[in-house]
Amino acid sequence: MRKDYIVFVDFDGTITAKDVGYEMFRKFTDAKTQPVVDRYRLGKVNSYTCLKTECEIWNRFPPEEKDVLEYLKKQGITDGFADFTEILRNDHVKMYIVSEGFDFYIEAILNSNGFSKLDRITNKAVYKNGEILPDFPFLGQGCGECSNCKGFHIKKLTDPKSSAIFIGDGHSDFHGAGAADIVFAKSFLKKDLEKTGRNYFEYGDFYDIIEIWREISSRKLFAFSERLFFCRISGNRRNDFENLWETGEVMKNVGYPQGLGWSNQRYDKFWETLDRKSFVLFAVEDKNGRFMGEAKLSFPDEDNSCSHDVKLLPEYQGKGYGREAWGLLMELSRRRWPDSIMSVTPSVENAVAIELYKSLGFEFDGEQREWIPSSESPAAVPVRYRRMIKF
Ligand SMILES: [Mg+2]
Numbered sequence: 001m002r003k004d005y006i007v008f009v010d011f012d013g014t015i016t017a018k019d020v021g022y023e024m025f026r027k028f029t030d031a032k033t034q035p036v037v038d039r040y041r042l043g044k045v046n047s048y049t050c051l052k053t054e055c056e057i058w059n060r061f062p063p064e065e066k067d068v069l070e071y072l073k074k075q076g077i078t079d080g081f082a083d084f085t086e087i088l089r090n091d092h093v094k095m096y097i098v099s100e101g102f103d104f105y106i107e108a109i110l111n112s113n114g115f116s117k118l119d120r121i122t123n124k125a126v127y128k129n130g131e132i133l134p135d136f137p138f139l140g141q142g143c144g145e146c147s148n149c150k151g152f153h154i155k156k157l158t159d160p161k162s163s164a165i166f167i168g169d170g171h172s173d174f175h176g177a178g179a180a181d182i183v184f185a186k187s188f189l190k191k192d193l194e195k196t197g198r199n200y201f202e203y204g205d206f207y208d209i210i211e212i213w214r215e216i217s218s219r220k221l222f223a224f225s226e227r228l229f230f231c232r233i234s235g236n237r238r239n240d241f242e243n244l245w246e247t248g249e250v251m252k253n254v255g256y257p258q259g260l261g262w263s264n265q266r267y268d269k270f271w272e273t274l275d276r277k278s279f280v281l282f283a284v285e286d287k288n289g290r291f292m293g294e295a296k297l298s299f300p301d302e303d304n305s306c307s308h309d310v311k312l313l314p315e316y317q318g319k320g321y322g323r324e325a326w327g328l329l330m331e332l333s334r335r336r337w338p339d340s341i342m343s344v345t346p347s348v349e350n351a352v353a354i355e356l357y358k359s360l361g362f363e364f365d366g367e368q369r370e371w372i373p374s375s376e377s378p379a380a381v382p383v384r385y386r387r388m389i390k391f
């Protein structure tokens, strides 16, 4: 399996054309479950209470089992889903179905459509004598609100160096979207994300997703904001990075007024060992794939502090891109290491950076210090800096 991506897909209304769980309860209880669903959609009860209540209402007058099974058999799958699973399989990308629905109907639908082998993490229920007896194996794990928190599973299953992709449509997908690096959204989820300003790809069916997935995969897209795309480095980006680091205007505030001055040999060594570093380096690109600079997502050090970094080419400075790149980096960091602090060490002469960090919530930590370069870096000059941190 590839390590760079992991995909999570909601079931009801995403894989199935309709919200089967909701409609099944509604249909076979003469819409008596509608009021509790309305309360859930308004945020007045959580999904656990909603699902438990729906089962209770159902069990008062259980419908004929054969009618239910007949109904489930008729449920359609969203266009393109079979092709999408096939493409991910060929691309060696792991996929999980994550759902707050119940296994008995999810399984029935997946099996009758040839998807019995797909991995899934769902609520459980025994469907017996017409009654639905629910079980919530993941209740209390994660946010404490969801009956089966998608955010919890995504965080648990995603390697920090992987980009988690989430595809959903409903209110119960909100925490899943929050834990993912790339989100596909429609319907209720789209509306919920719009309120928060989170960026997402809109889709109608899986053919839309396939088209965007091809772009994600070919650009090695890891995450994106309004104007910026963080992409993993591919071989042809090497020159762009080296050019960035050899530009004095970019590097003067970190002690290299003429650029790093590294030999080809030194660069070779750096690129060879990149995968083993305790950070992920991204090319910051615009919509059209133009190289704008770099963003570095750093793992927490022994003091639980992350030293992320952004460097932009001179022509992209002073246009708010730095702030936007930092915003995205901080999102990626919070998702992976919610308990760690972030630290930066701007030169005391770099007023622009200090202002930016202040506006992002960083505060000075300690007095001015001086960095003295080692003899291995002849191009470097000393830098007076102050550490700033953000909790
Ligand atoms: Mg759904």
Ligand SMILES: [Zn+2]
Binding pocket: 142, 143, 144, 145, 146, 148, 149, 150, 151, 152, 175
């Ligand atoms: Zn949750």
